[in-house]
Amino acid sequence: MRDAGGIGLRCAGVVHLYRTFEGHDVVALQGVDLEIQPGERVAFLGPSGSGKSTLLALLGGIQRPSAGRIYLGDDDISRMSERHLARLRARRVATMLQGATRNLLPYTTARRNIGFSRIGVPSAELDDAPTAMELLERVGLADQADQVVSTMSGGQRQRLALACAVATQPQVLLADEPTSQLSHLDRDAVVRLLHDLNRDFGTTIVVVTHQPEVAATFPRTVTMKGGRVGSEGRDGAEYAVIGAEGVLHLPSHLTPQWPPGTLVRIEAGPRRIVISHPADDTGIPQEDVR
Ligand SMILES: Nc1ncnc2c1ncn2[C@@H]1O[C@H](COP(=O)(O)OP(=O)(O)OP(=O)(O)O)[C@@H](O)[C@H]1O
Secondary structure: OOOOOOOOEEEEEEEEEEEOOOOOEEEEEEEEEEEEOOOOEEEEEOOOOOOHHHHHHHHOOOOOOOEEEEEEOOEEHHHOOHHHHHHHHHHOEEEEOOOHHHHOOOOOEHHHHHHHHOOOOOHHHHOOOOOHHHHHHHOOOHHHOOOEHHHOOHHHHHHHHHHHHOOOOOOEEEEEOOOOOOOHHHHHHHHHHHHHHHHHHOOEEEEEOOOHHHHOOOOEEEEEEOOEEEEEEEOOEEEEOEOHHHOEOOOHHHOOOOOOOOOOEEEEOOOOEEEEOOOOOOOOOOEEEO
């Protein structure tokens, strides 16, 4: 497999609305600003309904934002023609949808699924691509090459879905809950494969996950809250993101101690903001935000 090299992604003021059957608008994303560097590994976290899957689908060019811009490298994919978007999805950005079977053809073999995943790519462009067998070996499924997908275990299907996603040597791999409903052993195997892909080929990797153990393996976590980026974790340190109108979301594990409505004192310096509880008469800051 050639070194595809990762590419960066950037969202600027991204808003997304869904229109329900009853004609109501649901605001899934309400102003997302986010930059992901080439070759970064990022996990999206956040409560159900906070907009993680929507953001992933927009980054993958599967849906278009209602407003705002999304850049893949220098290309504005929010304004791209359908033809260019289809080409981008076929080669540069691979999206693994939630649930392995949504990414696979169940009634045919593992080997054929890999063939189908490259159907939109001209054969001349696949000269240096790995063979189906090489890909299956990489995900530990060489012995299952001729096995029909519907007879495979959940872990095997998820590893096959990953092999199919990278069969076109994408620069970005987006995976929605790639380890949900897997045993611990299978979960760890899939997570290891994702990190190995990034190490070996520089692929930019973004996953959505509800599993803290999975998120902890990523150097950067982005926590969504109410359709916005709430907080971030980088190399073990926590960061809060100042949103529109100066809104600051605390990381959710702090909300029992600092519930909504808590009146806090703010002391702001040029490079430091100290937020403290007025009841704290010791004067020692309880929370320190840089
Ligand atoms: N097709 C749709 N039609 C209408 N509303 C939708 C649609 N898809 C998502 N939504 C709504 O948009 C909001 C964001 O949904 P989204 O699936 O992106 O969140 P999520 O954080 O990925 O949730 P989960 O963790 O449960 O998958 C939610 O309020 C959801 O109900």
